[in-house]
Structure formats: structure tokens, C-alpha cells
Amino acid sequence: MAILLNLIALLSPFILAMGLGIKFFKISKMPLNIRWEIYPLPSLRGENCKGSYMEDVDWIKKKHGKKLFIEFIEPFKEIFFLHRVKKFNLYGIWSWSMALHWGVWLLFLWNILILMAFVFNSIELSNFIFLPYLSYFLGIMGTVGLILKRINNKELKLYTSGIEYFNLIFLFVIFISGLLMIYRENSILEALLYVESVLSFNLSISEFHPFTLIHFLLFEIFLIYIPFSKFFHGPVKFFTFHKILWDDYYQKKDSSEEKKILQQLNYKVKWVGPHILPEQTWLENAKNTNLHEK
Template sequence: MLLVLFGWLSIFIFVAGVFYRIVKFASMPLNLRWEVYPVPHESKEKRIIGASYMEEVDWAKKPIHKSLWGEIVEIGYEIFFLRKVREYNPYNIWAPSMAMHWGIYLLFTWIFFLLAENVYDIKFLNKIINITGVVSFILGASGCLILIVKRAANADLKLYTAPVDYFNLLFLLSIFVTGFISWWIDPSFIHSKKYIKDIISLNPSSVPFAVILNFLLFELFLIYMPFTKLLHYVAKYFTFHHGLWDDRFKEKDSTIDRKIIEQLSYKVTWAGPHVVGGKSWLEEAQEYKLDETKSDKGKK
């Protein structure tokens, strides 16, 4: 019964954790504007040449037309095809990264199909469940294993790999490997379906240890993920939409204007050659000047 209750607890913590992080991201201060073009919510004509609505005559007096669909497509390319990883791929990690990410996507899809098959008794899902599960485990395990080896073996890549990165990859690898073992002993996933049914009905029964271990690791992963960098799939929206693609202009007494005024009143908590600690950012911008002549002499 404890395993059944833990299954429900993991789902609750996952949903609550993701919601908490989304609220946290959304309430953070405004980002510095990147001013990088093209911006995907612009029209197709402007995206092709990297133009902005601000280049039009009297642009501030005209209605602004933005394409949310353009942003969705761009983020979709990044999430499902890791386009930036492929474009900037000096360590040849795009293929194993794709394998690992698609292993995760298919793992959640497999769980969803298991739930749907149990709740709605959809028989034709059986074959899809069998294929989705084994493909997820093979792709995910191979991707994690190759990434671990590459990060450990490549001297340059090793510099950018923290211990937590190895832990995350090993954690995911353990889920995929135990999933593959559970498929090996039960190719039709009968016991996996039974485990899901037990969770839904709150009525535990006996299933093989490999199946229990696989789902237990997955449930631990659900609890762990919202509070780590593994939630970057949510952070990506805020990074792109509110950082990279934010080309709004500031009008007096607008929401952005009020936020900027508020943030300019924040106290600076650090100091440097160009910053005096303890003052507000507005005071820093208005009062302090860096003696560039003295600074240049110091460098010489």
C-alpha cells in the first residue's frame, strides 16, 4: 500500500513543484533586452531579413501584430529537434542528446498510454504501448550512456560538466535500464499495466521486482525534476519569450514602465570599480562615474 500511496504523492509533488517554479519564473524581475533579430513573432517578410516593426515609419503609432504561432513553432523546433545543439555542436553531442530527450518524451508518452489503457480500456493501445516503451528505454539508455562517456572523456567538455550533471544522467539511465529489464522479462508489459491499475484503484498486488523498481525510480524522478535544472523545458519559454524575443517598447505609466521604476529602486548588494554598494540602481546610473583615465592607467 505504501508504494501505491507514494505513486500518488509523487504526482502531487510534481504538479505542485512545476506550478511553484512557473510562478517563480513569471514573478522574476524583467530581463535585460537582448535586441537579437530575427524575432519569430514578426511577419515572415521581416523574419527573412531580420527586420523589426521599429524600423517602420511612425511605428509607435501603429498597431503591433505579433504571431504567437511563430514563437510556438520556434520553441517546438528547439524542444523536439534541439536545433541550437545541432547548430553549435563542437563536441558531437547532438545525436545522443536527441536520443536521451526522445527517450524521456516517449517515457512520459508510455506512462500516459498505460493510464489511458487502464482508465478507458482502449485495447488498440496495447501494441502502441509495447512499441513506445521499448523504444523509449533503448533510446534513453543509449543517449545517457554516450553522454556520460563523452562528458567524462572529452577534456574540454569535462570542464563544463558538474557532478550533478553526471548524477542526472545516471538517474535517467537507471530508469531506462530497469525499464528495459522489465520489458525483457515481460515483453507485453502486462505487469506494468497491472502496476498502473493498482495505483489507480488503490489496490496493490504482486508484480515483479524489476517493474516495481522501474516505477519507483520514475516516481522519485517526478519528485526530483521540478526542483532542478531538468525543468529547463519550462524555463526555455521564459528565456525565449521574455528574454531573447522581448521587443516591447515602453510607454509612460504602462506595466513595463512601472516594473522598471520599481526595479531601479532596488538596492545594489555588491560593489566594483563601476558600482558603489548600498545605493539604488537609479542612483548608480545618475551619480557615479568611472574614472576611465585612471582605470586605463591601472591596466598599463
């Protein structure tokens, strides 16, 4: 049993990294998505630019640069402050969702600090003891609040699948186990000893309190679960923002994008509708002007 726990602890971050890498690679190879081209974009090319640069006279002759720094800052505003949830969500989940997300961010930060304290032996973890408490309290509040919201709101309940409840309960159990662990005396010392035992592949179950073992095991399972679950929605925002919302680069002849578009136009349509020619290509459907004859 101790060997299995040790293996899970050692492999979980590598499985997380490998899973994220494979997911990113697969998404990057997917067919091109339809660009939204909603203006103004965050990467405005001039102080007075409110629309597309293609609205300018002789735009093709001009240099079209992007303020990439702004494009990278904008997704972080969404990831850490959920400003679109606050602005557009109709069900009042922003405060609970913020609590849950910050509980998760602080949970990662706390575990990173534990690892750094062991590796460098120069970080006094007792100075940061507020971090796990804040993480666990925020996480518990957020998960409970979101579960109650989804249960009690009839409309929101329709959009909530079983896996949504499972994910929230899973996180709730992680936060509860963490609170039970950190509340105990000498919990920080035990956490450092756990890291040392794992890295030396000498984990002994009898040396640790069950709360410590359970919490770390749940967190490690969480790391493994992330790339294969809805928790992956955070990293995938890169594609949503940069490749769908904000990509307005003009098409060049014989470019890789043009080749992808031509390839996709020859895909056969596999679904049926009053405006669709089934088993014909997308290009043939786009050229079809006799919809009234169907």
C-alpha cells in the same frame, strides 16, 4: 511498504504538477530580465521585415501584431529537435542529447498510453510495444554517450558538476530497469495490473515482479524530482524565449512594466567592481559619469 509505494505512485503526478506551477509562479514574480532584442524575430510582422518595427516611419501610429503561432512553434523545435545544440554546441553532444531527450519523451508517452489503456479499455498496448523498447534503447545510448563525452572531453569536463553525473546515472538506471521490465513475458498485462492496483489503493508487492516495482518507483521519483532539479530547464524555456529573446513590446507610461523597472532601478547594488558604486542604486550607477575618479 506497499502502502508507501501506493502513496508515492498516487502523489507523484500531483507533486509534479504542483511543483511546476509553483516554479512558474515564482519565476513570473522575479525581477524583469534584460531583453536581448536580437532581430529578426520569429514573429515577423511582414514578409520584408528583418528588423524592429521601431525602424518604420511613424511606427507608433501603426498596429503592431505578432504571429504568436510561430512564437509557440519555435520553442518546440528546440525542445524536440535541439537545433540550437546542433548548431552551436562545440563538443559534439547533439546526437547523444537527442537520443536521451527522445528516450524521455517516449517514456512519458508510454506511461500515458498505459494509463489510457486502463481508463478507456480500448487501446491495444501490444500494438505500441515498440515505444518502450525505443525509449529504453535511446535513453541508455544517450546517457552513456553523454557521460563518456563529459568524462573524456577536458573542456566539457570543466563545465560538468557532480549533479550532472547524478542526473545522467539516475536516468540510465530508469531506462535499464524499464528494459528489464518490458523484456519479460506478460509485462504489459503486469503494467496494467499495476495501474489498477495503484488507483484502487490496493497495491500488493507479492503480485508483481521486482523489475516492475523498481521501474515504476524510479519513474515516480523522477516525476517528483523534475520541478526541483535541472530537469526543469525544459518548461522554463517559455520565459527564456518569450520574455527575454523575443519580447520587443514598446514601453508605455504608467504600465505595469514601467512600475517594475522603476522599482528595480532603486535596488541597491550589493557587489563591487571598478565601474560600480557599491551600496548605491542602479539608477545612481547608471548616472555615474566619473568612473575615472574611482
